[in-house]
Amino acid sequence: xxxxxxxxxxxxLTKTSLTGFLKLSDDSEYFISVDYSCNPPNVxxxxxxxxxxEKYPSKLSEIVNQSETHESFVGNLVNFLExxxxxxxxxxxxxxxIKQVANLPSESVKSIDQDFKQIVLRHTDxxxxxxxxxxxxxxxxPTFLCDxxxxxxxxxxxxxxCQAVLKSFRDIIGQYQSxxxxxxxxxxxxxVIEPEPFSRGAVHRRVVLKGDVSLIVTxxxxxxxxxxxxxxxxxxxxxxxxxxxLDERVDDWDPAVSVVENLGSILDLELPxxxxxxxxxxxxxxxxxxxxxxxxxxxxxxxxxxxxxxxFHVECLIEWFRGLPNVRQSFGTVFGECPYCSKPMHVQAxx
Numbered sequence: 001x002x003x004x005x006x007x008x009x010x011x012x013l014t015k016t017s018l019t020g021f022l023k024l025s026d027d028s029e030y031f032i033s034v035d036y037s038c039n040p041p042n043v044x045x046x047x048x049x050x051x052x053x054e055k056y057p058s059k060l061s062e063i064v065n066q067s068e069t070h071e072s073f074v075g076n077l078v079n080f081l082e083x084x085x086x087x088x089x090x091x092x093x094x095x096x097x098i099k100q101v102a103n104l105p106s107e108s109v110k111s112i113d114q115d116f117k118q119i120v121l122r123h124t125d126x127x128x129x130x131x132x133x134x135x136x137x138x139x140x141x142p143t144f145l146c147d148x149x150x151x152x153x154x155x156x157x158x159x160x161x162c163q164a165v166l167k168s169f170r171d172i173i174g175q176y177q178s179x180x181x182x183x184x185x186x187x188x189x190x191x192v193i194e195p196e197p198f199s200r201g202a203v204h205r206r207v208v209l210k211g212d213v214s215l216i217v218t219x220x221x222x223x224x225x226x227x228x229x230x231x232x233x234x235x236x237x238x239x240x241x242x243x244x245x246l247d248e249r250v251d252d253w254d255p256a257v258s259v260v261e262n263l264g265s266i267l268d269l270e271l272p273x274x275x276x277x278x279x280x281x282x283x284x285x286x287x288x289x290x291x292x293x294x295x296x297x298x299x300x301x302x303x304x305x306x307x308x309x310x311x312f313h314v315e316c317l318i319e320w321f322r323g324l325p326n327v328r329q330s331f332g333t334v335f336g337e338c339p340y341c342s343k344p345m346h347v348q349a350x351x
Contacts, residue, residue: 004074012070022049022074024081036064036073052084097137100162108166121166125173127180131200133169135162147200148172149179149221175221179203182224182259186217189260191274193284206233206284208272212302212309213238214284217259227253227262235302235309242267287340288316301347308341317347 004010009029010020016037021029030046040061045053053060059080067073094116101109101119110120110132121133133152136143142160144152152168154160186192186205193214194206204218213234220226230246232239249266257265264271285292286299287310299311312320321327321336328335335346 004070006071007074007078010070010074015070018070018074022078022081024078030081034073036067049081052081056084097162104162104166119162121162121169123166123170123173125180126177127184129180129184129200131169131173133165135165149176149201149203179219179221179224182219185258185260189273190271209242209267209269210272211238212311213242215242215263217263219259223255225255225257225259228259233298233300233302233311235304237304238302238309284311286311286313286316288312288320301345303338303341303343303345305338305341305343308338308343310338310340312339314347317345318349321345321347 004012004018007020007022010018010022010032012018014035014037017033017035019033020031022032023029030049031044032046032049033044035042041064043060060077063073063076063080067076097116097119101112104121108121108123110122112119117137119135119137121135122130123133124130131148132146134145136145142154144154144165146152146169150172152165152172154165154168180200183203183205186207190205191208192205193208194216195202195204203221204216206214206216208214209232211234213232216231216233218229218231220228227250232242245267252266253262260271263269284299286294292298294313294316297313297315299313301312301314301317303310303312317336317339318334320339321334324336326336329349332349333346334349335344337343338345
């Protein structure tokens with residue numbers, strides 16, 4: 001069989017099949033093996049190429065139907081792949097972006113770096129909250145970075161435009177106005193210790209209730225004023241009264257009332273605000289590893305000694321116990337001493 005002059009690394013096997021490496025104008029190469037006598041064509045592709053073509057399920061069959069020879073098949077395939085994979089030339093791409101940015105409202109553009117490798121768009125929502133979207137342009141496909149509860153989904157990252165991206169960004173922001181109103185109310189009226197740093201993408205808040213007791217409140221974005229998922233953190237003795245109140249009064253939750261008011265009423269507590277005298281320290285890190293988050297886990301075991309109440313990760317505490325000479329285990333529970341005050345502690349072993 002005669003080789004294809006434009007693609008010397010592709011080897012025709014029969015009149016309707018070929019195999020080898022397809023080279024595009026940016027010098028990228030992709031393995032491809034095709035028998036287009038079948039319907040649909042029998043195709044083996046490089047993983048990256050396959051993921052791109054999966055976005056266009058009927059395109060390969062369409063190219064086959066339009067082609068009568070290996071040369072025409074490869075030519076049509078390369079033309080299509082050039083459009084969806086190979087980025088435009090730098091000058092053409094830059095000119096297109098400049099025109100697109102120039103057509104955006106001035107208040108929607110926060111910054112553009114000197115090399116035009118990053119564009120930061122912004123949008124101020126109904127609650128006067130400013131949101132930023134960073135478009136990174138230093139790779140083959142752009143990266144879209146924003147602090148929202150969901151990622152910005154771009155239908156085709158090869159043919160995107162600033163206008164389309166900004167519209168999608170605004171549309172997503174519009175969906176979360178009620179959620180952010182609820183979270184802003186919590187931030188304004190409670191002593192919030194998490195998330196740190198602050199994030200519009202987070203749908204939870206960890207608030208101080210008293211002393212060593214805190215509460216992680218996770219809001220449902222679709223029903224922000226409904227009963228949130230609540231998780232108390234602290235010593236078992238300290239959190240049990242709060243858990244009992246929540247269990248007993250769960251039916252008293254009123255969606256017409258703010259989350260802060262509901263929590264205060266159900267827990268018989270005026271939720272404390274963040275101290276203004278500078279004495280706002282509260283221990284939330286693990287007393288063994290001195291970190292807050294470890295492999296996605298947060299400190300949730302607390303010493304029951306009222307003068308200690310130090311928090312620990314479950315795994316850190318178990319590892320500490322195992323280094324003690326008097327450690328013992330009964331079924332799934334490990335018994336030892338608090339690393340801080342040496343009072344007896346126990347923890348359920350992680351299976």
